[in-house]
Amino acid sequence: MKSLFETYDMKGQKLQNRIVMAPMTRARAKDGIADAETALYYRQRAGAGLIISEGTPISQEGTGFAFIPGIWSEDQVRGWQGVTEAVHEQGGKIFAQIWHVGRMSHTSLQPGGGQPVGASARPARDANSKAFAFDDNGVAGFVDAGVPRPLETEDVARVVEDYARAAFNAVASGFDGVEIHGANGYLLEQFLNPHVNDRTDRYGAGNVEDRTRFVLEVVDAVVARIGADKVGIRLSPFGKLFDMPHHPLIEETYLHLAQALAARSLAYVHLKDQGPVATPAISEAFLQSFREAYPGTLILAGALDKERAERFLHAGLIDLAAFGQPFIANPDLAERLRRDLPLAKPNRETYYGGGAHGYTDYPVYQDSPEAKAA
Template identity: 45%
Template sequence: MSTAALFSPTRLGAIEVRNRIAMAPLTRSRADMDGVQTPLAVDYYGQRASAGLIITEATNISRQGRGYAYTPGLYTDAHVAAWKPVTDAVHAAGGRIVVQLWHVGRMSHTSLQEEGAAPVAPSAIQAGGHVFTEAGYVPPSMPRALATEEIAGIVDDYRQAARRAKDAGFDGVEVHAANGYLLEQFLRDSTNHRDDRYGGSVENRARLLLEVTAAVAEVWGADRVGLRLSPLSTAIGDTPLDSRTMETHLYVARRLGELGLAYLHVVEGQLHAGNGADDFDVKALRDAFGGAYLANNGYDRQRALDATAGGHADMIAFGKPFIGNPDLVERLRTDTPLFDAPTAGYFGGGAEGYTQFTAPQANVA
């Protein structure tokens, strides 16, 4: 079988990419506590610019949207100034980079919120699991339900972050509507018990997701906006599935397709667990969307080759392999063994486990 498809150029809307290997969003917790990236991020992303597309780590649209310590933001001038050298480095190496815009909703803790406020959510339902704070891992705090009149302000926070992304030199943005965070909390009837125009029917539960996407598309043009979904993921926040998972996500995919987005990025199956992708008709979701499709979750070299050659996906997003293999594209091209980066360096810390690795693995950094 020819391996040409995975390593051939394509377009995602208006974004031209030189291969079909995307770097998936990877939270690394190396920004400062104000969400300002350090110069280490310039090296980190620049090292990985051979990816056809880099999707940055999830990036907070506001202080309220933050749920983990040391994660970057894009809501102040300082954030823009810190991101600009990152995009410059990626572009200097011939790469393309979009920023993933993030509001965690209930997946937060009062210590991360301004003046110790409660996190916000569609409904006052506490999340399970843990969030990473300055004091270490703690359970998420009990959220408060957003008032209807507050929601327009959240849409505007996304809009302002999209504008700042332009100022920072990105090639586009990805709306994070997956993995148990705010937009998915609104979408699923398991976490959305509202009785206003943002709750109840699938049309109402999808309203915030679609309003946010439209607002961001007004800034960028829809052909430079992607969106991430995770129909089957329950891992973050122990978030129960929607009661009509397929019906809900087909509706969303159709509406997103009508907007003409650059791509749809889907976490196939369960995150951080057995894949389970066969439990969901991904082809139907792709057909409903009608545009470029990025597949994610547990792909190895052979599965990526098969998926792109066979038309299952236009692009494959790799996550953890990019941590220890900044030259992942070349390693996949030549079928070179991958370095398995130590998990101790995944979150927090400095250069070790981020832009460099202790000998004898130093040659992979």
């Protein structure tokens, strides 16, 4: 029977187990550059079969949070090199999650203080739709996402090239590959959702080919730059995060993508279930359909524990299981899961921003209060 703890061959890359550290923004890069503390954080978690880095913006325009390490400048590439070296020294693998937030940004983060860009002029306006940016007094905090400026048809090609350049930079930084962030209400998903995408051009909302064209152009450009074996993509079907209303074409859209991505022979597709666990956004029936359309490596994330992850694995629905929050407080998560050791609980107050506290100061099991109590 398949096990979470056996090695896995992902298009020639040997993963030490089937446990993936999900991408998590931690907002601790004061000047937008990964540093020694970032490297330590990922080094501590290199027991994962695969680490996916926190979202790293492909451009200033693609940035929606202050204090996030980007991947467009030479200094940023150098910063990430320290991270990839640290992970590789521990025998781990790491992909960079390359990210453009689209409309989920704010003028204070944009080049020249301009409007954020999006698929349309429709802003995200539900209660969660905030950018972490600066107010009029320059104080950082959550602010309403801005009103976007729709990307001109010709401008789309420029953004596609920004993704490809970021992928090239990621490989230059020593990453083993990239994960294109196509989930969670950000730019690529803004094109997929007909409630947001009201375009009338070839990227428009009329039919599934047009709505998925931008995503597939990004995939193709990134593949052309660094090779399909190094390219994964994250998607969040049935997710509503950042004002993404459900629509009748969700299944059709994502199964079309599944087939198109299968034909491209990527490293993986990563589905993020936005949950909650009692009522998952991604039903098992949909996962089964996606699996049939996409026979390549499939990762699932979202409120997994060992038992659920193994059940999906044994049912043949997924190949790799991604864990997010459990990795925050348990740097040795893979080892704890393997030995059925108790898990430490992360402190939500220190998820974003700050320094080492709540970031690199969670101990491994043998040094933890859980072990001392045992």
